[in-house]
Amino acid sequence: MNNQLRLINSTITRFQKENDLDDQFLFEIFSISQILKSKNIDFVDIENSIVDGGNDGGIDSVIVLVNDTNLNTIEELSELEINRKTELEIFIIQTKDSNSFKERVFDTLSLTFQDVFDYTKELEDLNSRYNHSLVDKIFLLREAIDQIMVTTDKVRINVVYASKGDTTQISNGVKNRAQLLVQTLKEKSSISNCEVLYYGANELRKIFIEPEETELILNYRDSFSSSFLDGSSVGYVLTVNLKDYFNFVTKDKTIRESIFENNVRHFQGSITVNKGINETLKNSEDIEFWWLNNGITILSPEIVPLPDNKLRLKNIQIVNGLQTTFCIYNHYKEKGIDTIDEKRSVLIKIIKTSDQTTMDKIIYSTNSQTMVRAADLRATDELQRNIENYFLSKGYYYDRRKNYYKNMNKDRSKIFNIAKTAQYIETLLFKRPNLARANPTSLLKTDENYSRIFSYDFNIDSYLKACLLHTKVSKFIKKIPLDSDIINIKYGASMKNLSFHLMLITAILYFKNYGFNDTDLANLDLDKIDQKLFNQSLLYLVQILDKLDDTRSIINIAKSSALTKEITNEFINKDKSDYEIIDNLTEMVTELIAVSLEERKDDL
Known part of the structure; x- marks a missing residue:
């Protein structure tokens, strides 16, 4: 047994013990949870995604994400607001508890994709070939593609092949089969953004041991701070250059979704308020941005002042200002952040507290100034x-x-x-x-x-x-x-x-x-x-x-x-x-x- 295989087996054993899992679907659950680690998919959703078990067409799991929100049923699509900024990402996953990558995986998938994207194949036809769980996922991804591609082309299909093999040793035969599969997928689905992704022992192990990113550095221009009562709760009011704020809320120029988990709503698209923010960003370069905007509220249990106007923030949550943040993100993403000489700033309140009751009150108060249903704030209920x-x-x-x-953890x-x-x-x-x-x-x-x-x-x-x-x-x-x-x-x-x-x-x-x-x-x-x-x-x-x-x-x-x-x-x-x-x-x-x-x- 080589070192890669020995290490990945030890890693899976640790994963199993930490999560109290039995042996069935263990490698699949481990692999999927690592591959989608950044998507915040929970174990129940992962288990629901598994279609393995006879008549599965070579597919072990299907994950459908709309704006990084996992969908389990077609009915959930009706709950989503679909617009030109909506993004659909589909993961079709095959996991093999083996120490190599095989050509036949893509041969089987190629035949299955012929049926998946043949809309003349309806329920009776599909049920005669595939298990009910896979058929349900086929109709889910079809419906998601149909609804979203009417509005936007931001659709991506990832065909994932995971094993305990070495990705540096994948044969040309496997790669050629994968290229043919991608061509078939593009032709049948009419989706141009399709890709085969490989995960081997090294990739899966490295994702597993990679720590969650919990500390971020924020550069600011001007600041004011105050403590309250015993000093355990401290507040900062900052002005932060818009480019610095863009870099703060992104990683590799992609928005950090995890820092918005405590916000009561996700991005609302082209509503009136957001149109106003976008208009300010595009056409009001001669006036300070924070004069025209209510700003951002951030909670953090640990704030460390650093030299040169910097703060180190741990486990941050942006609890108010998501709409402003996404407008800033979309503006600079579209214009190209590196080409802009930006002088404007955004106003940010940062509150250091670990007290849950205080955090709940801040979340409620900062979100009740605009129209939010009480049900949206239920996480703060007593x-x-x-x-x-x-x-x-x-x-x-x-x-x-x-x-x-x-x-x-x-x-x-x-x-x-x-x-x-x-x-x-x-x-x-x-x-x-x-x-x-x-x-x-x-x-x-x-x-x-x-x-x-x-x-x-x-x-x-x-x-x-x-x-x-x-x-x-x-x-x-x-x-x-x-x-x-x-x-x-x-x-x-x-x-x-x-x-x-x-x-x-x-x-x-x-x-x-x-x-x-x-x-x-x-x-x-x-x-x-x-x-x-x-x-x-x-x-x-x-x-x-x-x-x-x-x-x-x-x-x-x-x-x-x-x-x-x-x-x-x-x-x-x-x-x-x-x-x-x-x-x-x-x-x-x-x-x-x-x-x-x-x-x-x-x-x-």
Whole structure:
């Protein structure tokens, strides 16, 4: 074994331990998380992107990003504002746990791409060749391309080939096949920006060990500072040259998206305010910019003054001024920053504080001067802070501010965010797994929905138990043998798309009560959610699917109300005695499933 292979295997072992992962899809999850490290994709989204598992057309994962926002469903596209600045980036990923790069990978992909971009191939045609998960991703990327290319050509397709091989030793045969694949892709998709990217042992390891960039240097012209009370909170007011600010918020002339995570809105495009900022940048070079603009607010837990009018800032978050920042970024990106002699400055407030309550008040106050819905500011709600503190008391992390705990290098398997928690509560307490699956962003779109799901009336432990139950059910799903006759090969490869439905049935069988509530959920004993109970739930779901006899894809069935209605009809009128009979009748079948799993454990 060469050193590259030895090091990458050690790195993957460390990654596995740090994130409490099992062996299934380990190399895929490791590779994808490194390749997309800068995109802030969480583990659940990575797992949802995986389409590997038979009839996958040589594709292991499909990631669709619109302005660096990951899309899981077509319905989520309707939530996005698409304009000429919108950017679509598609990653089609093949990972091979081998120590070389092979030509046949591109041969298989080339045939698959013929179908992916042949719009005459519709659902029935694709389902006859590919698994349901891949078919769902095909329709998602088609729809994203169609909607965005009507407005802009900022579309890019990355075909990624990752292995444990040495990228310096890739053969000419592999490179030639890749070039042919790119030609095919450009012809079939009508997208000119297509590229094959290689990641080998060295590249993946280096990304893994590369520290997150947490410190930035800001050059300024003039400053004023003041401390408050005991001096633990310090504020700076600066004027910063527009070019210096551009360089501060970019890396390799690309915007640093991570520093805007705590801003309540992303760039709003050509709204009236932004048109005014753009007009000022273009046509008001004879007057100071900060006289005409409200400026930027930055939070940082650590500020170190340096010589020559510089500040070193750690873990910064721009909480107000995103619209101004993006207008500045777009202006100088388009004109060419290196060719401009810029004399104007932007006004910046920098506040040093680590106190969460203070940070929340600053975020709320600096964003409530313009029209922002209360629902957009939900991360600052007292209930959200209470949930976060409760999770912390139990050794888990509630990411009410996206990527906050990831940036602190906390165990990713213990991090849960607001949106996914909402999905789990919608599934368990409101018994609507189809809505949770169909369009997760709509669950938090309105104040009414938000208040329904995040309520002071609910036992706070029910939020944590919902997250942990889904984690446990997802682990069981990964262990389902794809070729099990008992489970039914028709559904086996698609069960991850029905995780919410399985979670609901598992909870119903555990409580022996369809109408269990938040108090019941808070008292759930996760140690009693075992393989036997899961097998029983799985058997019920397969029987309900057979009874439903829906010819649509599993993806569409999961999003529809029909399956949820059948689950409701199956359990809503059962009493405790009915569940005792269920236990007796299914004992033999669940034992057979357990034997089936045991016989296949070496293949998992």
